[in-house]
Amino acid sequence: MDAGIYVHWAFCPYVCPYCDFAKWAWDARAADRYVAALEAEIDAAPSVRGVTVFYGGGTPNAYPAAVLVRVAERLRARFDVRPEAEASIEINPDAGAPGDLAALRRGGMNRLSIGVQSFVAAELQALGRRHTPADVAATVAAARAAGFDNVNLDLMFGVPHQTLASWGQSLDAAIGLGVEHVSTYGLTVEAGTPYERWQARDPGAFPDDDRGADCYALAIERLTAAGYEQYEISNFARPGFRCAHNENYWRNGPYLGLGVGAASYRDGVRATHTRELAAYEAAALAGRPIPGDAEELQGDERTGEAIMLALRTSEGVDADAFRERYGVDVFTRYEREIAEFVDAGLLVAGDGRLRLTVRGRFVANDVCGAFLAGA
Numbered sequence: 001m002d003a004g005i006y007v008h009w010a011f012c013p014y015v016c017p018y019c020d021f022a023k024w025a026w027d028a029r030a031a032d033r034y035v036a037a038l039e040a041e042i043d044a045a046p047s048v049r050g051v052t053v054f055y056g057g058g059t060p061n062a063y064p065a066a067v068l069v070r071v072a073e074r075l076r077a078r079f080d081v082r083p084e085a086e087a088s089i090e091i092n093p094d095a096g097a098p099g100d101l102a103a104l105r106r107g108g109m110n111r112l113s114i115g116v117q118s119f120v121a122a123e124l125q126a127l128g129r130r131h132t133p134a135d136v137a138a139t140v141a142a143a144r145a146a147g148f149d150n151v152n153l154d155l156m157f158g159v160p161h162q163t164l165a166s167w168g169q170s171l172d173a174a175i176g177l178g179v180e181h182v183s184t185y186g187l188t189v190e191a192g193t194p195y196e197r198w199q200a201r202d203p204g205a206f207p208d209d210d211r212g213a214d215c216y217a218l219a220i221e222r223l224t225a226a227g228y229e230q231y232e233i234s235n236f237a238r239p240g241f242r243c244a245h246n247e248n249y250w251r252n253g254p255y256l257g258l259g260v261g262a263a264s265y266r267d268g269v270r271a272t273h274t275r276e277l278a279a280y281e282a283a284a285l286a287g288r289p290i291p292g293d294a295e296e297l298q299g300d301e302r303t304g305e306a307i308m309l310a311l312r313t314s315e316g317v318d319a320d321a322f323r324e325r326y327g328v329d330v331f332t333r334y335e336r337e338i339a340e341f342v343d344a345g346l347l348v349a350g351d352g353r354l355r356l357t358v359r360g361r362f363v364a365n366d367v368c369g370a371f372l373a374g375a
């Protein structure tokens with residue numbers, strides 16, 4: 001079976017106060033043990049053919065390039081990954097942190113995703129990030145020198161004290177660096193994080209929903225004017241530079257997740273590894289199945305999820321392909337939901353497809369969620 005492969009590198013040089021991912025602050029011994037567990041899991045994992053690879057985290061480049069390349073080589077051999085396959089790696093642009101990018105490039109990684117978040121120093125400080133806008137420019141230059149011709153920058157709106165003007169500054173700076181891909185995410189205040197306590201103390205520091213919508217509109221306007229195609233709700237690419245790994249997620253394609261907290265989807269079953277580091281490592285090192293949750297999506301639940309994912313993309317839902325794959329006529333099965341959202345100007349139906357309108361993208365979670373709820 002062909003599948004996208006995700007590898008979770010769980011350590012970060014420091015922990016950001018808004019972050020809810022499965023990650024831990026750097027500790028050399030713990031980080032070594034984690035690599036051993038990851039390698040053991042790679043050896044024991046189900047056999048799939050890796051069509052794309054994504055090394056995410058955490059902060060993969062908290063580890064030396066030699067370790068990342070060693071694991072990548074093991075993974076390529078184990079999952080028969082072709083040399084030309086898209087292989088993305090997330091990196092942190094802190095001064096001195098990017099590490100040996102040329103070694104990563106030689107080691108088969110060909111797409112770099114840089115966790116920028118903002119080009120405004122005060123916002124970076126509010127996010128607890130330790131890089132500066134100049135560090136980002138230096139990292140992009142180092143990436144080019146190392147031979148990376150496919151670079152993404154992650155940007156974040158909804159940051160405390162952010163204004164529409166300062167968000168525009170970040171968008172312009174990203175465009176000015178000439179990267180191939182930009183992802184724009186709205187900050188979500190997650191339960192249990194220091195940000196949740198900050199918001200409770202000082203809600204006025206956080207932009208409201210209207211500001212968030214204005215920021216999103218500005219991102220669409222500036223990035224599309226600069227030649228990026230909005231091919232998914234949060235993702236913009238120059239022609240030929242869409243992220244194939246993520247496109248597979250939105251097509252509801254199979255993927256294999258390796259590492260603590262990682263998720264997989266195969267044969268209609270979605271499985272998520274435990275987020276308990278010790279439990280993950282003990283199982284991986286002993287060659288036992290990794291503990292976690294698994295659920296088999298069936299019937300309406302499966303089709304509702306597939307629609308939700310497809311609607312995120314500019315292609316939307318292709319009704320013929322959907323019928324062939326799931327045996328369901330979207331326009332008949334979801335007639336009521338579709339009519340309601342088309343009337344409201346949030347969905348458009350035509351040419352055998354169902355897509356979000358530009359207005360629909362602003363409330364995508366509500367629209368997509370209705371298909372799940374209607375399931």
Ligand code: SF4
Binds near residue numbers: 011016021058059
């Ligand atoms: S670097 Fe990324 S994964 Fe690590 S703590 Fe910060 S936001 Fe979370």
